[in-house]
Amino acid sequence: MNLKEIDLEYVLHTYARNYINFKRGENATLFDEEGKDYIDFTSGIGVVSVGHGNKRVSEAICNQAKNIIHISNLYLIEPQAKLAKKLVELSGYDMRLFFANSGAEANEGAIKIARKYGEVDGEVKRYKIITLKHSFHGRTITALKATGQEAMHTYFGPFPDGFVYADDIDSIESLLDDHTVAVMIELIQGEGGVEPLDKAKVQKLAKSLKKKDILLIVDEVQTGIYRTGELLASNLYEIEPDIITLAKGLGGGIPIGAIMTRLKDIFKPGDHGSTFGGNYLSCSAANTVLDILEDEKDRGVLDERMVYFEDRINEMAKKYSNIFQKSVGLGFMRGLRAKSGEILSKIIEESFKERVLVLKAGRNTIRFLPPLTISKEEIDEGIKRFEKAILKVSDQI
Numbered sequence: 008m009n010l011k012e013i014d015l016e017y018v019l020h021t022y023a024r025n026y027i028n029f030k031r032g033e034n035a036t037l038f039d040e041e042g043k044d045y046i047d048f049t050s051g052i053g054v055v056s057v058g059h060g061n062k063r064v065s066e067a068i069c070n071q072a073k074n075i076i077h078i079s080n081l082y083l084i085e086p087q088a089k090l091a092k093k094l095v096e097l098s099g100y101d102m103r104l105f106f107a108n109s110g111a112e113a114n115e116g117a118i119k120i121a122r123k124y125g126e127v128d129g130e131v132k133r134y135k136i137i138t139l140k141h142s143f144h145g146r147t148i149t150a151l152k153a154t155g156q157e158a159m160h161t162y163f164g165p166f167p168d169g170f171v172y173a174d175d176i177d178s179i180e181s182l183l184d185d186h187t188v189a190v191m192i193e194l195i196q197g198e199g200g201v202e203p204l205d206k207a208k209v210q211k212l213a214k215s216l217k218k219k220d221i222l223l224i225v226d227e228v229q230t231g232i233y234r235t236g237e238l239l240a241s242n243l244y245e246i247e248p249d250i251i252t253l254a255k256g257l258g259g260g261i262p263i264g265a266i267m268t269r270l271k272d273i274f275k276p277g278d279h280g281s282t283f284g285g286n287y288l289s290c291s292a293a294n295t296v297l298d299i300l301e302d303e304k305d306r307g308v309l310d311e312r313m314v315y316f317e318d319r320i321n322e323m324a325k326k327y328s329n330i331f332q333k334s335v336g337l338g339f340m341r342g343l344r345a346k347s348g349e350i351l352s353k354i355i356e357e358s359f360k361e362r363v364l365v366l367k368a369g370r371n372t373i374r375f376l377p378p379l380t381i382s383k384e385e386i387d388e389g390i391k392r393f394e395k396a397i398l399k400v401s402d403q404i
């Protein structure tokens with residue numbers, strides 16, 4: 008059996024997998040078995056934030072692995088405490104953290120915090136959580152139910168109660184009642200189509216929720232860790248959420264999730280936990296990722312690259328208005344809304360043939376989540392290849 012056959016025989020068919028075998032990675036460039044290069048505008052779906060084969064991150068991981076990888080949360084974990092301090096200081100929020108292993112798990116924890124808050128605060132028990140229709144919050148049963156896309160709820164029931172879906176941010180207020188304990192949103196819907204929420208509307212909602220003692224949970228699993236130019240999209244939107252969840256880009260590829268909350272004493276020992284969460288290895292990786300990105304942000308190179316990338320994407324939208332409706336997104340989380348789902352599939356296919364990796368989001372959005380350390384040369388090369396793909400698709404429609 009070749010590798011593809013082995014994979015098909017022994018691994019569940021959960022993904023529409025592309026059977027390319029990447030052997031090596033260098034920042035935003037991947038190399039296949041024949042040594043052919045691919046420009047990576049996906050960074051493993053927003054995960055490899057400081058690029059493939061990052062020397063500082065791999066060194067931090069190796070050094071930590073040779074020493075202690077894991078001891079459990081029953082003992083002090085030096086890199087975990089330091090990571091929590093760093094995230095609080097960089098965010099500017101007066102919060103404490105809990106560490107998990109993924110986005111879905113961080114969101115589960117956030118929902119538990121909200122549910123406990125609704126139980127102990129006030130006279131009636133509050134448990135309802137409002138989320139948005141095109142949201143994505145993860146794949147565990149509860150995170151899936153929190154996800155407002157009904158198509159994802161076809162199987163797997165019965166689900167936990169208490170999730171209510173708002174069509175859009177404008178209709179959230181009308182859904183609040185005496186049993187509502189929280190509103191959970193992504194500031195830029197990632198899977199839903201790279202659609203940023205309107206800043207003024209988010210600020211208005213945040214203010215109103217605070218007045219009503221309803222918690223605001225911001226799912227920053229995709230938007231967090233400098234993806235939009237600030238440590239958190241919440242910083243960019245100038246709001247103060249009660250709970251923020253993180254994962255994807257935080258560990259540079261090592262699995263880690265985190266919950267930040269201003270409800271510093273909500274959990275007592277025994278309320279929540281994780282065996283692996285916040286161990287030496289993942290926290291060492293995350294500390295190094297933050298050191299790298301904080302430095303790039305301070306030196307202005309992160310913003311420079313983001314603007315450069317945004318300009319190139321906007322050029323594509325303008326030049327090929329026969330294919331694209333518009334350019335969407337913020338920072339290094341960008342999308343080109345195609346005129347149809349069919350065009351979208353063709354562009355993704357042709358892009359791959361031209362050796363540039365891009366993602367799909369929603370029904371008809373091409374999504375770009377490059378490593379935050381991508382070089383101008385890589386951006387230029389990737390856009391050049393992407394444009395070739397567009398021209399091929401233009402000929403077909």
Ligand SMILES: *Cc1c(COP(=O)(O)O)cnc(C)c1O
Nearest residue numbers: 109110111143144145197228229
């Ligand atoms: C990817 C994602 C998740 C799920 O994260 P996992 O690590 O796959 O569990 C949750 N919320 C958002 C906004 C995401 O983009």
